[in-house]
Amino acid sequence: MGVAVNHISKQFGTFPALHDVSLRVERGELLALLGPSGSGKTTLLRVIAGLEIPDEGQVIFADEDVTEKSAYERRAGFVFQQYALFQHMNVFENIAFGLRVIPRKNRPDSAAIISRVSELLKLIQLEGYEKRLPSQLSGGQRQRVALARALAIEPRVLLLDEPFGALDARVRKDLRKWLRHFHDQTHLTSLFVTHDQDEAFELADRVVIFNQGSIQQIGVPAELRKNPQNDFVREFLDV
Amino acid sequence: MRRATADNWLVRYLLIGIVFAFIFIFLVFPVCVILIEALHNGFGFYWDTLCAEHSLTAIRLTLLVALAVVPLNTLFGISAAWAVTHFQFRGKALLISLIEIPLWVSPVIGGLVFALIFGRQGWLGTWLDTHGIQIIFAYPGIVLGTAFVTFPFVARGLIPLMQSQGKAEEEAALTLGANGWQLFWRVTFPKIKWGVLYGMILCNARAMGEFGAVSVLAGSVEDRITVPLQIEQYYLGLDQGMPRAFALASILLFLSVVTLAIKVGLEWRRLAHNIIRTH
Amino acid sequence: MTVISSEAKRGGTPAHGDFVFNQPRVPSGRRRKHILPGFHLTLGFTLFYLSAIVLVPLLALLLKTVTPNADYPDLSKVVRHVFDVATDLRSLDSYRLSFGLSFVAALINGFFGFIAAWTLIRYKFPGKKIVDALVDLPFAMPTSVAGLALTQIFSKHGGYIGQVLFNWFGWQISYTSWGILIALTFIGFPFVVRTLQPVMATLAAEAEEAAACLGANRWQTFRRVILPAVYPALLTGVMLAFGRAVGEYGSIVFISGNIPYLTEITPHLIIMKLEEYDYVGAAGLGLVMLLMSFFIVAAINLLQHFVIHRRRLA
Numbered sequence: 001m002g003v004a005v006n007h008i009s010k011q012f013g014t015f016p017a018l019h020d021v022s023l024r025v026e027r028g029e030l031l032a033l034l035g036p037s038g039s040g041k042t043t044l045l046r047v048i049a050g051l052e053i054p055d056e057g058q059v060i061f062a063d064e065d066v067t068e069k070s071a072y073e074r075r076a077g078f079v080f081q082q083y084a085l086f087q088h089m090n091v092f093e094n095i096a097f098g099l100r101v102i103p104r105k106n107r108p109d110s111a112a113i114i115s116r117v118s119e120l121l122k123l124i125q126l127e128g129y130e131k132r133l134p135s136q137l138s139g140g141q142r143q144r145v146a147l148a149r150a151l152a153i154e155p156r157v158l159l160l161d162e163p164f165g166a167l168d169a170r171v172r173k174d175l176r177k178w179l180r181h182f183h184d185q186t187h188l189t190s191l192f193v194t195h196d197q198d199e200a201f202e203l204a205d206r207v208v209i210f211n212q213g214s215i216q217q218i219g220v221p222a223e224l225r226k227n228p229q230n231d232f233v234r235e236f237l238d239v
Numbered sequence: 240m241r242r243a244t245a246d247n248w249l250v251r252y253l254l255i256g257i258v259f260a261f262i263f264i265f266l267v268f269p270v271c272v273i274l275i276e277a278l279h280n281g282f283g284f285y286w287d288t289l290c291a292e293h294s295l296t297a298i299r300l301t302l303l304v305a306l307a308v309v310p311l312n313t314l315f316g317i318s319a320a321w322a323v324t325h326f327q328f329r330g331k332a333l334l335i336s337l338i339e340i341p342l343w344v345s346p347v348i349g350g351l352v353f354a355l356i357f358g359r360q361g362w363l364g365t366w367l368d369t370h371g372i373q374i375i376f377a378y379p380g381i382v383l384g385t386a387f388v389t390f391p392f393v394a395r396g397l398i399p400l401m402q403s404q405g406k407a408e409e410e411a412a413l414t415l416g417a418n419g420w421q422l423f424w425r426v427t428f429p430k431i432k433w434g435v436l437y438g439m440i441l442c443n444a445r446a447m448g449e450f451g452a453v454s455v456l457a458g459s460v461e462d463r464i465t466v467p468l469q470i471e472q473y474y475l476g477l478d479q480g481m482p483r484a485f486a487l488a489s490i491l492l493f494l495s496v497v498t499l500a501i502k503v504g505l506e507w508r509r510l511a512h513n514i515i516r517t518h
Numbered sequence: 519m520t521v522i523s524s525e526a527k528r529g530g531t532p533a534h535g536d537f538v539f540n541q542p543r544v545p546s547g548r549r550r551k552h553i554l555p556g557f558h559l560t561l562g563f564t565l566f567y568l569s570a571i572v573l574v575p576l577l578a579l580l581l582k583t584v585t586p587n588a589d590y591p592d593l594s595k596v597v598r599h600v601f602d603v604a605t606d607l608r609s610l611d612s613y614r615l616s617f618g619l620s621f622v623a624a625l626i627n628g629f630f631g632f633i634a635a636w637t638l639i640r641y642k643f644p645g646k647k648i649v650d651a652l653v654d655l656p657f658a659m660p661t662s663v664a665g666l667a668l669t670q671i672f673s674k675h676g677g678y679i680g681q682v683l684f685n686w687f688g689w690q691i692s693y694t695s696w697g698i699l700i701a702l703t704f705i706g707f708p709f710v711v712r713t714l715q716p717v718m719a720t721l722a723a724e725a726e727e728a729a730a731c732l733g734a735n736r737w738q739t740f741r742r743v744i745l746p747a748v749y750p751a752l753l754t755g756v757m758l759a760f761g762r763a764v765g766e767y768g769s770i771v772f773i774s775g776n777i778p779y780l781t782e783i784t785p786h787l788i789i790m791k792l793e794e795y796d797y798v799g800a801a802g803l804g805l806v807m808l809l810m811s812f813f814i815v816a817a818i819n820l821l822q823h824f825v826i827h828r829r830r831l832a
Contacts, residue, residue, distance in 0.1 A: 051553055070414040071553060078414040084407035088307050088429040098415035101425070153415055247736065251641055258637045258649065261630050264679075265657050265704050266591055274680065275671060315567045324550050334564070343811045345765025347785035351792065351804050354573035355582050360797045361576055370603040386571050395667020409554055410802030420553030441658075455789060466609035467662045467768070474666065474772065481670070488663045496657040502658065505649040 001062045001156045001189055002027045002056075003048060008057035015087045018054070025157075030180075032200035035210030036236070041193045042081075043157050045165035048191065061156055071173055077155030081162045081189075083146040086136040087202040091145050092130035097122055098153035118158040119150040123182075140171040160192035164199060176203055197237060209233050263323050273492050276485035282477075288486040297469035298490070303378065304465060305446045308385045312442050313435060316393025321427075324401040325409065335398065348403040349387035350455025351382055375456055376463055384452035389445045392439030400434040401427075437505045444498040466491060576649040576808070582801035590798060600802035605793070609803060612784040617693060617810070620763035623702035628756040631710025632748075638711070639718040657708045661768030666690075668701055669773040693775030698783065706759030713755030717748050750825040754818060761814040765807065 003025040010018040018040045025031050033041035042165035046052040050057055050071030058067045066074050086094050095117045099108055108116065122129050134142055143163065150158060163179070164172045180203055183190060194200050201221040202205045209216040209224065209232075216236075217229045228234040278285055288294060319338060323331060341349060355361045357374040367374060374380045411428045428435075450467040457464050464472065466487060473483035551557075551665035583600045588594040603609060637643075638650050656664065665735040672691035683689040691697050726743055774781040784807055791800035 049414055051414070053551065053553065070555075071410070072416045072418060074414075075416065076414060078411065080411060082407060084411040086408055086411075086426060097412065097425070099419070100420045101412075101415065101417040149411075149415065197491055252737075254633050254637050255641060255643050257630070258634045260644075261634065261653055262649055265700075265707065268678075269664060269704075271669060272667045272671055273663065276667075281768065311567070313598075315564065318567075319564040321556060322564050323541065325554045326557050326561070328557075330760060334568075337568060337573065340576070343761055343765070343815050345785050345787050345807055345811075346769060347767050348579070348698060348765070348804050348807060351788055351800055352579050354792055355797055355801055356575060358792075358797065360587070361584075362796060368807050374737075377774070383571070384803045387575065390571055404556065413554065421764040422555060444658055444660075446612040448768075450662040450771075451765075454771075467660055470662060471664065471771075484666060485670075488666055489662045491663045495655070495663070499651060499654055502654060 002029075003189060003191070004158050005044065005048060005058040006058040006060065008044065008047055008054045008059070010040075010047060010054045011053060016213050017100045018047070021213070021215055022206060023058070023215065023218070024208075025189055025191060027189055030183045030190045030203065030205050031192075031230060032207045033191060033193045034197055034203035034207050035195065035216075036198040039197060039210040040213040042161055043213075045078075045191060045193050048157070049076045050074045051078070075151065075153060075156050077150030077158045079143075079150050079158070079160040079163055081165055083134070083142045085142060085149070087134055087145060088097065090131050090133055091137070092125065092155050093115055094145055095148045095152050098151060107162055116152060120152055123151075124148045126137075138171075140165050140175060143167065143175060157189070158190040159186050160190065162194060163192050164194070164196075173198075179203065188236045209236065211236070249320045270492065270496075273485055273488055276469070277489040279482040279485070280479065284482060285489075288473075288483045293469055294466075294487055296401050297464055297466045297487070300378070300464065301383070301447050301466040304381050304385055305389050306497070307445045308389060309381045309439055309443050311386055312389055313393050313439050315390070316395075316397050316438055317431075319394040319491060320397035320400045320401050320431075321423075322398065323398055325406055338394050341387055342395075346388045346449065346451030347455060349383045350452035354389070354455055367449045378463075380456040381453055381463075381465065384456040385446050385449050388449050389442045391444065392442040394436065395435050395436040396441070397431060398429060404430055433505055433508075437502065440498050440501050444495055447494060531821045561703060569795050577617055579801050579808070582798060583805050587798070589624060596798060599798055600805070603796070603799035604806050608782070609784070609787060609806075611779045612787045613784050613806070615695060615698070615781065615782060616764055616783045616785075619699050620702055620706075620760050620766075623699055623763050624760035626703050627706045627710045628729055628752060631707060631755060631759075632752060634707075635711045635714035635718055639715060639730070646730050653708050653711050655708075656705050661705060661766065662772070664704055665769035665772040666702055668704060668769070672700060672773070677694045680730075692773050693781065695774075695781055697773035697775075698770050698781060699774050703761040703770055705766055706763050709758040709762060710752070710755035713751050714748060718750040721747050724731075729750070737742060750809045754821055754825075757814060757818045757821065761811060764814065805826060 005021060005023050008018050008021045009016070021040070022043060023044075033044060035041045035157065043052060047054050050059075050066070050069065050073075058065055060066065061074065061076075062113055089097070096113050099113045099116060102108070118127070119132075121130065124147060126141060126144060126148075129137070130143070134145070137145065143166075147160075147163075166173055167175065176199060191202070195234070204221070206220055207217060208218045211232050217224060217233045219227075224233065225237060225239050227237060228237060317332075322328075323335060348357075354375055356363055357367060357380060358364055361374075361375075374383070403484065404505075408426050408430070409422055412422050417425065448467055449465075449473075454464055454468060454471075457468055470484050470487045473487060474480050476483065572621060584593060584596060586592050586596050590599050607821065609773060633647075636654065640655075669692050671678050672680040674680050674681075674690055674692065680691050684689060689696075691700065721744065726739055765785065767783070770783055771786065774783065774786075776786050778781050788800050788803045788807075791797075791803060
């Protein structure tokens with residue numbers, strides 16, 4: 001499913017977080033939102049997920065205008081920067097949450113939930129960790145649980161906010177590879193926010209460069225390096 | 240070797256001594272006195288006092304009052320904390336200040352305001368009279384006054400607690416498809432349940448022990464008075480007033496010790512912030 | 519409305535201009551304003567309950583002081599009566615007593631509360647956790663029960679301490695203003711300790727060590743480094759204790775004896791007015807107390823504001 005945002009603007013008080021941002025993400029694409037902190041990239045991701053309401057503009061999933069839809073109707077998988085795992089639930093319950101809150105008439109039975117969660121645990125290579133609480137996991141493990149939890153609802157699009165930000169360098173590299181591999185297999189339309197250009201360039205099909213609430217340039221990594229469109233991009237990419 | 244920032248041993252022992260003396264005279268001693276005086280005429284007398292008609296009626300009324308006030312204020316506390324910590328809206332700071340008003344105001348005023356509305360010379364006095372509805376000097380009046388005095392207790396504990404927890408988990412639940420009800424019961428409530436309990440315990444202790452507001456609203460009609468007022472009645476009574484008053488007071492003392500134990504237990508486990516400290 | 523061609527191929531990179539759609543901007547109509555659910559429900563109930571229990575009743579009190587009734591048939595007479603009651607000698611004496619003794623009790627609590635907080639934060643000693651827990655006792659204990667116990671302890675007949683003081687020195691505590699002072703000290707104690715503790719706990723040991731290294735002795739360090747840092751919290755705690763004491767009723771009614779002009783506090787006078795069915799007078803005294811509380815709260819907020827501001831500058 002493709003995603004598009006159309007002339008999005010958003011102010012926090014007097015601070016313009018997003019200014020007339022339009023962007024289109026192709027189906028099955030892995031897109032990076034790259035920019036310095038405070039440039040509006042996380043805000044855009046939250047607007048897409050339905051966690052912020054834009055002052056102006058539209059959000060479109062496939063060919064459906066979801067601007068007026070609340071986050072829980074959009075079915076966008078969101079992985080939070082600090083993971084936001086439910087601290088009082090174990091790994092199993094965290095991952096199963098999205099299935100358990102489905103309205104009763106559509107809800108899978110408990111056997112189906114167990115099998116779905118096991119599948120996801122296998123995918124994130126955390127089999128045997130069902131009973132652990134989030135506080136008993138390492139950063140990388142928490143990250144993967146957060147991902148599995150988002151995937152459990154079979155999201156239409158996957159949104160990741162600084163997915164590797166809180167991890168140390170080695171775990172970061174591994175997870176990066178793992179995510180690329182995962183994406184190559186599933187082709188789930190994905191957007192991730194990062195301030196690290198190596199991460200963006202290594203992982204993403206296309207990179208969107210943000211500054212001060214607006215898009216500076218969009219392109220495949222090679223093109224951005226070869227052909228920066230303005231001074232900010234040139235300086236930011238150091239080319 | 241003594242650390243540069245440690246105090247001289249003399250100062251240290253002196254200060255610790257002062258604290259113990261103060262705590263003993265002001266806090267421990269009164270507790271002991273209540274127990275000693277309560278049992279002044281022996282255990283049989285103590286038990287008879289507690290089982291006397293007046294005591295039982297008062298205990299029953301006090302329980303009924305707490306049963307109405309604590310759930311109401313808890314519902315309010317959760318509601319207010321949810322609104323204040325999860326949303327941005329104009330006048331939020333003002334709302335928080337308004338919630339705290341009853342903490343600053345004399346409990347007697349908490350009773351007075353309702354007397355001015357529902358009393359014989361109050362705003363609705365004549366109307367209530369002609370319709371035969373009694374609020375002042377009756378259960379509804381006592382509930383209102385007590386609700387006023389204990390109004391902020393749950394909210395005041397929950398607001399800082401929920402603020403410190405942020406709303407990321409709620410947002411996560413929302414993206415996973417949870418509706419409002421599921422969000423509250425499955426995600427928020429498990430995080431705040433000890434804070435809610437803490438607030439309820441304090442609210443309950445204050446509700447059962449409230450004196451000022453209730454003494455305005457309960458008057459001295461015999462079967463319409465709560466435990467603290469019955470204590471006063473016994474105290475003013477001529478026949479063995481002191482031991483009777485202290486016997487009934489020992490129940491409230493017991494309640495406050497239990498309250499304190501739960502309160503401290505929750506604070507030590509860092510499940511709740513001290514309500515006085517949250518300023 | 520199809521915006522994205524569902525046939526878009528993965529990896530197909532649109533040219534730069536492509537992502538800006540040539541669509542008119544959609545004017546933002548009436549949109550949801552809140553992400554999380556329950557805004558209207560919770561705020562609605564909050565405002566309703568707040569109004570019903572607190573705001574409307576307080577408004578009723580204010581209105582009572584300006585509304586003519588059978589006894590005072592026009593506005594000037596009502597206001598006149600409110601003014602007379604509020605400035606009556608008996609009322610003035612009760613203010614002096616309530617505010618004066620609350621102030622002294624708050625100072626006493628400032629002194630002992632400081633020592634208690636310091637001791638609990640800085641020293642290790644047996645029974646420390648119990649002492650820490652007991653600090654909250656006045657908060658958990660019904661004030662009337664505390665008042666009853668203190669009355670008995672300090673009464674000259676059969677009292678414990680009171681008898682000794684009376685027999686040896688001829689001092690009377692219960693049924694005098696000394697008794698009120700003791701009760702007010704009791705109820706205000708937790709406020710100072712609990713306000714000071716967190717501030718003292720975060721007080722950087724480094725600053726003290728630095729001062730010590732610079733050759734300051736312990737007393738100088740205390741006066742120049744520690745006291746300035748905790749002073750605002752101390753003042754706040756004292757104000758909180760003061761505010762609490764001014765409105766106190768339950769613990770005082772037994773120990774004071776409620777002798778008009780001598781040991782009668784303002785809340786007691788309000789109850790007297792009500793019993794005389796002088797509702798306007800009672801409302802007038804209530805208004806005076808409300809105003810006083812308002813000034814105390816305003817002072818505390820100003821103090822907090824000042825402290826935060828100063829911290830930001832530093």
